[in-house]
Amino acid sequence: MIGKCLFPVAGYGTRFLPATKSMPKEMLPIVNKPLVQYGVEEAIEAGMSNCALVTGRGKRAIADHFDISYELEHQIAGSSKEQYLSGIRDVIDRGVFTMVRQREMLGLGHAILTGEPLIGDQPFGVVLSDDLCLNKGGPGVLAQMAALYEQHQCSIVAVQEVPREEVDKYGVVAGVTEGDGLTRVSKMVEKPSPEEAPSNLAVIGRYILTPDIFDIIRNTPPGKNGEVQLTDALQAQAREGRVLAYQFEGLRFDCGSVPGFVDATQYVFEHYYGQPE
Ligand code: G1P
Numbered sequence: 001m002i003g004k005c006l007f008p009v010a011g012y013g014t015r016f017l018p019a020t021k022s023m024p025k026e027m028l029p030i031v032n033k034p035l036v037q038y039g040v041e042e043a044i045e046a047g048m049s050n051c052a053l054v055t056g057r058g059k060r061a062i063a064d065h066f067d068i069s070y071e072l073e074h075q076i077a078g079s080s081k082e083q084y085l086s087g088i089r090d091v092i093d094r095g096v097f098t099m100v101r102q103r104e105m106l107g108l109g110h111a112i113l114t115g116e117p118l119i120g121d122q123p124f125g126v127v128l129s130d131d132l133c134l135n136k137g138g139p140g141v142l143a144q145m146a147a148l149y150e151q152h153q154c155s156i157v158a159v160q161e162v163p164r165e166e167v168d169k170y171g172v173v174a175g176v177t178e179g180d181g182l183t184r185v186s187k188m189v190e191k192p193s194p195e196e197a198p199s200n201l202a203v204i205g206r207y208i209l210t211p212d213i214f215d216i217i218r219n220t221p222p223g224k225n226g227e228v229q230l231t232d233a234l235q236a237q238a239r240e241g242r243v244l245a246y247q248f249e250g251l252r253f254d255c256g257s258v259p260g261f262v263d264a265t266q267y268v269f270e271h272y273y274g275q276p277e
Pocket of ligand 1: 170171172202204256
């Protein structure tokens with residue numbers, strides 16, 4: 001069983017300025033719940049109740065969100081408003097939250113490596129909370145991937161087909177189809193141009209990684225945009241046939257962009273808000 005999940009939450013969220021000037025982008029709400037809480041709930045549902053947050057300066061609100069708020073709780077105790085806190089209380093009771101600060105933003109690979117002391121020598125999940133994944137009525141994307149890990153015991157990346165002209169926003173994979181939405185990856189490229197891209201299968205922000213990834217990242221030089229790229233480290237595992245790409249069941253919203261954020265808000269309002277959990 002995979003028990004830990006890493007959340008890189010140190011990024012700046014420049015596309016949402018000025019909202020993100022003094023507030024972490026992961027605390028932006030989709031309707032009434034912060035993005036990062038959706039990710040944490042997905043991880044806990046997948047059995048990964050140990051949540052390792054790789055935070056940065058100005059991100060204290062995230063740590064506070066997963067802690068008790070004495071004043072608030074005292075104020076509304078016994079009132080009808082208490083019900084609004086039950087969801088987050090449940091998350092806090094079920095999860096264990098650990099944190100480490102990433103001092104410099106040197107790329108996703110660097111963020112993952114910064115989390116190594118919180119993860120140790122075991123396979124783990126990764127959630128990029130900008131990508132909101134929902135699968136109403138079925139298992140979440142991370143739970144689907146955890147089940148696959150039990151069978152295959154290798155790194156797994158969630159992928160989805162995107163229009164060719166959008167591949168330059170993603171890590172892109174190519175390989176051999178194994179059926180059931182699974183591809184044995186042989187090639188991974190970070191943010192290729194449409195001409196360079198080996199396919200239109202784009203990595204979205206859900207991963208299961210085997211712990212040897214840490215040593216690989218340590219030896220991975222900066223790549224695209226001068227950043228240490230997780231995609232480049234995964235390429236080393238892929239060369240040995242140790243990465244699967246999984247076309248998951250469910251929807252994914254790119255909440256790192258304003259249109260994706262608005263779509264997610266509309267969808268959650270229509271399909272989840274005010275309905276029993
Ligand atoms: C990161 C990864 C990229 C992946 C994407 C998914 O990019 O580097 O490979 O496809 O997340 O959202 P970012 O969006 O942080 O630039």
